[in-house]
Amino acid sequence: MRTISTISDLRKLLCVDKKNLSLGFVPTMGFLHEGHLSLVRRSKKENGLTVVSIYVNPLQFGPTEDFKKYPRDLERDRKLLAQEGVDVLFVPTDEEMFGEGTMCKDQTIISPPECLTNCLCGKSRPGHFEGVATIVVKLFEIVSPNRAYFGQKDYQQCLVIQKLVRDLHFPIDIVMCPTARAKDGLAMSSRNIYLSKQERKVAQILYKSLQYGKDEVLKGKISLAQIAAKSRMFLEKIAQIKVDYFEIRDAADLRTIKKIGVGSKVLIAGAVWIGKTRIIDNMLVRIRGC
Numbered sequence: 001m002r003t004i005s006t007i008s009d010l011r012k013l014l015c016v017d018k019k020n021l022s023l024g025f026v027p028t029m030g031f032l033h034e035g036h037l038s039l040v041r042r043s044k045k046e047n048g049l050t051v052v053s054i055y056v057n058p059l060q061f062g063p064t065e066d067f068k069k070y071p072r073d074l075e076r077d078r079k080l081l082a083q084e085g086v087d088v089l090f091v092p093t094d095e096e097m098f099g100e101g102t103m104c105k106d107q108t109i110i111s112p113p114e115c116l117t118n119c120l121c122g123k124s125r126p127g128h129f130e131g132v133a134t135i136v137v138k139l140f141e142i143v144s145p146n147r148a149y150f151g152q153k154d155y156q157q158c159l160v161i162q163k164l165v166r167d168l169h170f171p172i173d174i175v176m177c178p179t180a181r182a183k184d185g186l187a188m189s190s191r192n193i194y195l196s197k198q199e200r201k202v203a204q205i206l207y208k209s210l211q212y213g214k215d216e217v218l219k220g221k222i223s224l225a226q227i228a229a230k231s232r233m234f235l236e237k238i239a240q241i242k243v244d245y246f247e248i249r250d251a252a253d254l255r256t257i258k259k260i261g262v263g264s265k266v267l268i269a270g271a272v273w274i275g276k277t278r279i280i281d282n283m284l285v286r287i288r289g290c
């Protein structure tokens with residue numbers, strides 16, 4: 001595996017190596033876990049070359065968020081990726097991504113449409129999806145992949161990226177991969193390292209509440225609003241938990257919906273604070289006919 005930190009070196013290498021191979025790309029912020037590695041394996045399976053990036057993107061963190069303490073361990077990540085047979089690891093510096101001295105100021109910013117960003121995570125993290133979209137566009141321009149792999153765990157992010165790829169005419173297939181979970185259902189996340197032993201035990205409740213929501217949606221006995229309210233109450237009973245949101249929305253465009261019909265697909269999504277750690281998760285439910 002080659003590790004590269006400059007854009008020009010990466011472009012040169014890919015020019016030589018790519019030839020007729022399809023290129024799969026997995027952008028990450030590092031501190032890798034099985035979720036990231038499942039994306040890497042999928043890319044390896046579907047492409048002749050796989051590039052992974054590790055970059056903790058300052059643009060997607062709010063001023064009071066955990067940018068500084070976000071977990072980092074490049075050496076461990078490098079070993080994991082080499083074991084998976086990744087071809088190239090791209091680890092740019094801030095200067096490389098933003099130009100010397102400019103950092104996040106005076107940058108061209110990609111602004112995804114509000115209909116996708118004014119709800120769920122976008123509501124509690126203003127500017128987050130602009131930061132994500134801006135860095136993803138830069139990375140797409142640099143890497144020029146045929147396919148890019150993202151996790152369903154960040155479903156709203158996937159929709160934002162699918163939209164920008166359509167709107168900006170990137171010839172890139174966006175592949176959404178299933179959420180990798182721990183045995184008790186907790187979605188894997190680099191931030192799970194922040195959880196104390198006791199908080200880690202409590203954390204599985206988010207998965208359970210989504211599972212409850214999914215079962216109720218499939219039963220179809222009570223309204224979606226009632227299901228969301230009950231799930232919220234279920235979560236709020238736990239003293240250590242503060243619910244950021246728990247909502248059921250149209251999976252295609254995140255519109256609020258009151259009723260679902262046969263064939264429709266809904267997103268059940270939740271975000272909770274456990275102590276100082278915010279975790280998110282979601283499930284998709286498709287209503288099938290008889």
Ligand code: AMP
Nearest residue numbers: 028029030035150151153154179180188
């Ligand atoms: P991050 O490093 O958290 O920015 O994540 C990089 C990519 O890995 C994103 O596309 C995430 O959606 C994806 N990802 C993170 N956690 C998981 C997970 N538990 N299962 C599948 N994909 C994940």
